[in-house]
Amino acid sequence: MIIILSHKATDNNKNSVIDRLKKMGYKVDVSEGKERTLIGAVGSNVENKNEVMAQFMSLPFVENVVPILKPYKMVSREIRERSVIKVRDGIEIGGKEIMLMAGPCAVEGEALMIECAHMLKAAGVKILRGGAYKPRTSPYSFQGYEEKGLKMLAKASEETGLAIITEVIQGRDVKKVANYADILQIGARNMQNFNLLKECGKVDKPVLLKRGLSATIEEWLLAAEYIVKEGNPKVMLCERGIRTFETYTRNTLDLNAVAAAKSLTHLPVVADPSHGTGRWELVSPMAKASVAAGADALIIEVHPRPEEAFSDGQQTLNFKHFKQMKKELKPVAAAVGRTLK
């Protein structure tokens, strides 16, 4: 349910409601708007919910109490308008500024990561991507440098001040990866790895949750709900292409899902046109389209020499193309009331 406090409610009033809810086993989300405060409460096993709602309704400083009808509760836009997720000082996702996360598919070596980080920093990027743990279809493919790769990312971050986003692929690695990363990435194949979701719900780090290859929008939001319910509200959704019959593109970047997620949840939404198309020449038009559709951030594969990349070379931009893309993105961001620095 959502409890809407009247504008006369005091802090004491608010806290008494929150305490009472917590005692009944509810998870609580407080959203303080300009005009009124919303208290979202979900997940309790109390038997007679209608009675409980009536009790809160009868309080003089409560304006209204409404049930949450969607299957997802804490991520629903019924509870709050927008979440802005702070990554580091000066790096917020979901605010006015469109954020770019960029870097190679895999962490391929320290020198390369530092080279990338410097070039991206020079191009105005604030978040560096790179996979240290690589979930690969074949057991015979390169599986990533694992913790050694995390240290390379950390080094690149130290040298440049860039924030780091990197993938975590199993629950027991979450704390270790969180030591190095500013944002934990959950890959498409793991969108319904519920143990991994729960572990990511227990740390105090932003999480980027990629949509599964054939996950419906509702399943994606319910996966996000797993993380938030566990205690971590800093979730951003990432559309990275769904699997369809089309073979010209590697996946089908589904911008309808970006627009839909913005209308259904308060979470920031990120688009990944690199995986979404699988073709570097389509990355720039689809990046522009993503921002126009409402995306708050983009995650882009960039490599100084894509033809030498360990993986995903065909969908990776070189720096020249990346800078051109960024230049073209800027007016599109402005056209939808956003900024791109």
Place this chain on the structure above:
Amino acid sequence: MIIILSHKATDNNKNSVIDRLKKMGYKVDVSEGKERTLIGAVGSNVENKNEVMAQFMSLPFVENVVPILKPYKMVSREIRERSVIKVRDGIEIGGKEIMLMAGPCAVEGEALMIECAHMLKAAGVKILRGGAYKPRTSPYSFQGYEEKGLKMLAKASEETGLAIITEVIQGRDVKKVANYADILQIGARNMQNFNLLKECGKVDKPVLLKRGLSATIEEWLLAAEYIVKEGNPKVMLCERGIRTFETYTRNTLDLNAVAAAKSLTHLPVVADPSHGTGRWELVSPMAKASVAAGADALIIEVHPRPEEAFSDGQQTLNFKHFKQMKKELKPVAAAVGRTLK
């Protein structure tokens, strides 16, 4: 093959090449660029194509002769950079101006069409859409007013000067519909109705070819090739959403296909966010995304009272929402170097 004339080639040289090609059974497409002229030639059954190519190559005013490797030939971007299709004076698709086609799903009556046309004209729209022939999944659904509906469209056009786009659903109706319409629309279900494609190839009217629900990009371009090969080069492609596992949206508007079609062909590309999403609240963000991805025009379902529409009410904008969408589209068009009047 494509024959590239040197800049020294005279008109006589050019015409002699064209004549020779036609005698050999080739369909010919001439693209006069600023610096050089390209003559595309496809579809002949001559036996020794390599020899023919060598003969043309040996001409002094021919710079180069190259084979066309794509399965589609005359629509391929190898032959020409861009086609701009003139609909009427002041109405061109594929040029700098983003064109809007708007109106109700079905032609529901003369008064309504005239009401729509006036409101759309006031909003700056130049092309009125409306279905007189409605291909319907169920034989028990309203199948359209047919020729009576065409006359209603003609009346609305007379009163307002708007150009008309309307669907034709079988080969034998093409000439009749072409008498009333400025643009013939081929629906998604008919994308591989090859007889209909061929009949549309025989008239001198622009054709909007919707992508089939599960057609690959290559199949879509080959369907366009059917029309152009028959003699009508004025084809525009229309992405209207593909069928995927997702059920939140009616279809999945595939903007990757818009960007890909722009890179693979010289034909203008139109996007249909109304059918593509099936939800009116997603039409505006996806319209903006379509233009950012490279669409040359949009086709939008608009109705003065969507809740009363015979069909597709849920995906139809009212005029207030349509005008708001247009206002938001304008800066996006400008951001990608286009205009919207």
Place this chain on the structure above:
Amino acid sequence: MIIILSHKATDNNKNSVIDRLKKMGYKVDVSEGKERTLIGAVGSNVENKNEVMAQFMSLPFVENVVPILKPYKMVSREIRERSVIKVRDGIEIGGKEIMLMAGPCAVEGEALMIECAHMLKAAGVKILRGGAYKPRTSPYSFQGYEEKGLKMLAKASEETGLAIITEVIQGRDVKKVANYADILQIGARNMQNFNLLKECGKVDKPVLLKRGLSATIEEWLLAAEYIVKEGNPKVMLCERGIRTFETYTRNTLDLNAVAAAKSLTHLPVVADPSHGTGRWELVSPMAKASVAAGADALIIEVHPRPEEAFSDGQQTLNFKHFKQMKKELKPVAAAVGRTLK
């Protein structure tokens, strides 16, 4: 609605009901069971249907009147249990005997068709397939011998007594093709070519309606309803593989749809494991699975020398493999209470 006559109803009673229904604009389907007669009535525009139902209900020889809730009416299993479609003397589809339709993808020449027909006849096959009109993705592919091809089929039929099934691809050809064919085939791409459906509804020939590449089961049954509603009850449904993300098989033969169609309609169901898999080595196991799932007939691509076939060679059986398949099918047919001769 369905009007169920009591066992006391006379022929006069029955005819009076039918006459009355027809005068009200209903299409009528009479199903005479052992114990009672069902009169299906659909498609009228009478205003007050509830009143009409009450009037029939009040007749002393009417046992019950029930509305048809499914969107498809005349093909629904609510109206009748099973339809058996007679093709020629001794050739019935939907009865106890599993029927095989076999032959090359395209009619490639008279000698070949006669060779095929003799070999198939020797193998016990009663229906010869072969495409004279070939709907092809590319305008540059072989489009079939058209009427010349029909004559070749006719010749092969004369020589062997085999019945002929062949595809018709546009409404205006229906009568011509019906002059040569025993069964008209509507291809997957034309499943919603509504004009073609209607024309097939006007002739007195069995029609095999292939499911569209991405048609839902409900859309498929509604397409069948178009034909039956127009006056031709002799429709059989054919599952030929849907389009999915899987690329190992050309299509995904959906046997769930075979089982579902058998439970939802009274029409016979045919399976096409050749197109459904696109790989000859999977044809035999999927043919057996089709019969086990409830298919009434199979349509199989067979060619004396598949490696020389104009089209679809990879999915085509040679005669040795065809005979082996038939041998393996026989016990499976028996296991589900059917016969295979």
Place this chain on the structure above:
Amino acid sequence: MIIILSHKATDNNKNSVIDRLKKMGYKVDVSEGKERTLIGAVGSNVENKNEVMAQFMSLPFVENVVPILKPYKMVSREIRERSVIKVRDGIEIGGKEIMLMAGPCAVEGEALMIECAHMLKAAGVKILRGGAYKPRTSPYSFQGYEEKGLKMLAKASEETGLAIITEVIQGRDVKKVANYADILQIGARNMQNFNLLKECGKVDKPVLLKRGLSATIEEWLLAAEYIVKEGNPKVMLCERGIRTFETYTRNTLDLNAVAAAKSLTHLPVVADPSHGTGRWELVSPMAKASVAAGADALIIEVHPRPEEAFSDGQQTLNFKHFKQMKKELKPVAAAVGRTLK
């Protein structure tokens, strides 16, 4: 590579080859046929593989050395014809006997599991299914009784002698679940949970690997390769329905994949018509079709009172229907040269 020993090779010869391969870092699979022995060797990082192959080829008792061209190696049918997996005495999967695994979706209580086990045993079933760990789309759905549930399964097994198959959903639970289960089940959502695959590769228990909702056949076989490569050859593949556009069935049971997997690998293949269709009335026809297509076993949801089941009631058979299905399956199994007890 595959090393084919001549029929003159002694055991010493064989062992010397195996030792040499292992020293070079190869994983080795030995398949002793009636006429010759095949030694499969994969996964080494030796640099010059061609040289290594030539060395083995030069041995007098080696008949041939061939590379494995498929991306999956150890599960490929190139290495061996068929694997038969022994579960317990008298319970083998992949042999002549079609095995049935049956039981409720979730373990819902000890009494129910014992009731089920007794009824299934009486019906001739040897393997009991039931989920103690339930991966659920929503965090608010019943997540299973976990270890308590495993104990209930163990109790039911003790009382009846039935073997147990149950799902394991994360790597760290593998050993615990293996203490209770005879077969470990990896669910569709976890098909590419690579850590879970690797952990299942380290225990000496048969593993049933469900195909992911949108996994290609190749991805499925590569997931199996992860388990076998880690050291556990007892893998069976389970087709449980893929995600397509069709909504009448919950999933689309893809029997093409059953037939294809039988032709591409030596692993046993299981079909799950309960999840594959999501409708109990389609389970029996699709079970028959599965066996006809080549499935070695079936896994079926059965519950004494499906309408009371915690989950999946709509796709669950009651005992009466289960027994009817089994009766109808028997002749189909016989028709394809198998038995069903």
